[in-house]
Amino acid sequence: LAIDKQDLEEFDWVYLGERNMQLAKGEAKFDIYAGKVRIDGQEFNIPVYAGDGVSELLLGREWLKNRRLVVDxxxxxxxxENS
Structure with missing residues (x-):
């Protein structure tokens, strides 16, 4: 999950460190947190990458290995959805 740093205040996630990542606009530094999300009543522990200027929440492709993404x-x- 990628999220803007300013949106972190609402969550009680544990800070794990930071990582530089290559993006389309160049390199950027992200803080990494241990996050928890609930999907369909099931709770998951996931890595959360928090950076400046992330305009939308981004869900990684790892979810697509065992779930079906439907866009309408x-x-x-x-x-x-569960596969």
Missing amino acids: LSAGLLTL
């Missing part, structure tokens, strides 16, 4: 633009829905 006309209804404004994005669903992550």
Whole structure:
């Protein structure tokens, strides 16, 4: 999960360190946290990368290994289903 640093205040996640990552606009530094998310009532421990200027929450492709992503633009829905 990637999130903007300013959105971290709402979560009680544990700070793990930092990492420099190569992005399309160049290199950026991200703080890494141990996050917890709940999807369909099931709780997951995931790495969270927090950086400056992340305009949208980004969910990594690791979820797609065991879940089905369904996008319905006309209804404004994005669903992550069990496979």
